[in-house]
Amino acid sequence: MSDTLDPVASLLAVLDLRDAGARTTEDIFTGVSQAMPGGRVYGGQVLAQTVVAASRTLPPARMPHSMHGYFLRPGNASQDITFSVDRIHDGRSFSTRRTQAFQSGVPIFSMIASFQDEDPGLEHQEPMPAGYPDPDDLPDVEAEIIRAHPQSGRVFRERPVDVRHVPSAIYVEVAEPAAHQAVWLRVKRALPDDPAIHRAALAYLSDMTIQESIMRAHGVAWNTPGLKVASLDHAMWWHRPARVDEWLLYVQESPSARGGRGLSTGRIYARDGALVASVAQEVMVRVRPEPRPQDLERR
Numbered sequence: 001m002s003d004t005l006d007p008v009a010s011l012l013a014v015l016d017l018r019d020a021g022a023r024t025t026e027d028i029f030t031g032v033s034q035a036m037p038g039g040r041v042y043g044g045q046v047l048a049q050t051v052v053a054a055s056r057t058l059p060p061a062r063m064p065h066s067m068h069g070y071f072l073r074p075g076n077a078s079q080d081i082t083f084s085v086d087r088i089h090d091g092r093s094f095s096t097r098r099t100q101a102f103q104s105g106v107p108i109f110s111m112i113a114s115f116q117d118e119d120p121g122l123e124h125q126e127p128m129p130a131g132y133p134d135p136d137d138l139p140d141v142e143a144e145i146i147r148a149h150p151q152s153g154r155v156f157r158e159r160p161v162d163v164r165h166v167p168s169a170i171y172v173e174v175a176e177p178a179a180h181q182a183v184w185l186r187v188k189r190a191l192p193d194d195p196a197i198h199r200a201a202l203a204y205l206s207d208m209t210i211q212e213s214i215m216r217a218h219g220v221a222w223n224t225p226g227l228k229v230a231s232l233d234h235a236m237w238w239h240r241p242a243r244v245d246e247w248l249l250y251v252q253e254s255p256s257a258r259g260g261r262g263l264s265t266g267r268i269y270a271r272d273g274a275l276v277a278s279v280a281q282e283v284m285v286r287v288r289p290e291p292r293p294q295d296l297e298r299r
Contacts, residue, residue: 007159007188008160010035011034011204012192014031014033014034015031015048015052015200016031017030017031017052017053017056017083019056025086026085026087028082028083028084029056029082029083030081030082031049031080032080033045033075033081036077039077041074041081042077043071043207044203044204044206046075046108047067047204047206048201048203048204049081049083050083050099050113051113051199051200051203053083054085054099054111054113055196057085062115062116063195063238064199065237065238066113066114066235066237067234068113068233069110069112069233070232070233071230071231071232072107073103073106075101075103075109081102082103083099083101083102084099084100084102085097086098086099093116093117094114094116095116096112097112097113097115098110098112126275128249128251128273129182129251132182135184135247138164138166138184139164140162141164141165141171142162143156145171160188161187162184162185162188163208163209164185165181165182166184171221172223174215174220174221177217177219178216178217179214179217179253179254179255180252180254181212181213181253182252183209183212183250184249185205185209186246186247187201187244190245195241198242198243198244201244202244202248202268202277203236204244205244205250205268206250206268206277206279207234207281209252210250210264210266210279211229211285213252214257214262214283214285215229220285227285228284228285228288229283229284230284231281231282231283231284232261232281232282232283233282234280236277237278238276238277240275240276241276242276246270248270249268249269249271250268251266251267252264252266260286261282261284261285263280263281264280264282265280265281266278266281267279
C-alpha cells in the first residue's frame with residue numbers, strides 16, 4: 001500500500017508501475033493502491049495507472065489523446081493491481097492499446113486508449129467560460145473541515161489535490177441546485193516536469209467531482225443518508241498539454257439522469273484559457289429513502 005503521510009508522494013507512487021515482463025500476447029505491470037477511507041480503490045487512480053501501463057509500451061513521444069474505459073468491479077484499496085496491456089495496433093502516427101486492471105484474478109477495469117505523435121493541423125477550441133472567480137479568491141472549505149473535524153477531515157488531508165468549488169461545495173448541503181458547476185483543481189505541490197506524469201495525473205483528476213453536477217441538479221449532498229454513487233464508465237480526450245500542479249478549471253454539466261444513471265460531461269481549462277481536455281462519464285446515483293417511524297415500529 002502506498003504512503004499516505006505525503007499525499008503527493010502517494011500519487012507519484014501509484015503512477016510508478018513495476019514492469020512484470022512481457023508475455024506472448026501482452027505486457028504486464030503491477031502497481032500499488034492508495035489507502036482510501038472506504039476501502040475501495042479511487043476510480044481516478046485506476047484511470048491514471050492504466051494510462052501509464054499502456055504508455056510504457058510506446059515511445060515517449062507518442063502520447064495518449066483519448067481513452068474509453070468501463071469500471072467493472074469495485075477495487076480493494078488494500079491490494080496491489082495488475083495491468084495487462086495488449087498492443088492492438090501501431091501505425092505511422094497512431095497506436096492503440098487495450099489495458100485491463102486485475103485484482104485477485106478478475107478484471108476491475110477495462111480500457112482502450114489511442115496514442116499519437118504530435119502533428120500540425122487545424123486548431124480551434126471552445127473558449128473558457130467567463131465570470132468564474134479566481135481560485136485564490138475562493139474559500140478553502142476543505143481546510144476548514146480539517147480544522148473543525150480532524151477525524152472526518154482526514155479524507156481531505158490525505159487527498160493530493162486542492163479543490164475549490166463554484167458556486168459552493170456540496171459535501172453537507174446543496175446551496176444552489178443546478179445541473180452544472182465548476183471546480184478549480186490542482187495537485188498540492190510541484191510534480192516532476194515529465195509530460196507523461198502530468199497526462200496521467202490529469203486522468204486522475206478527471207474522475208474527481210465529475211459526478212457532482214448530477215447530484216447538484218437534485219439537491220443531493222454527499223452526506224445524504226442512503227446515497228450510493230459509483231462510476232460506470234469514463235471517456236477522456238487530451239487536447240493540449242498542461243501542468244496539473246497549476247490551477248485548472250473543470251467546467252461540468254449533466255444533460256440527463258434517468259433509471260438510476262446520470263451522464264456528466266466536463267471541460268478542463270488551464271488558467272490561461274487553453275482547453276486541456278474533455279471528459280464524459282456515466283454514473284450510478286441511487287438514494288434510498290429513510291425509513292418512516294411507522295415502518296420502524298412494524299419491524
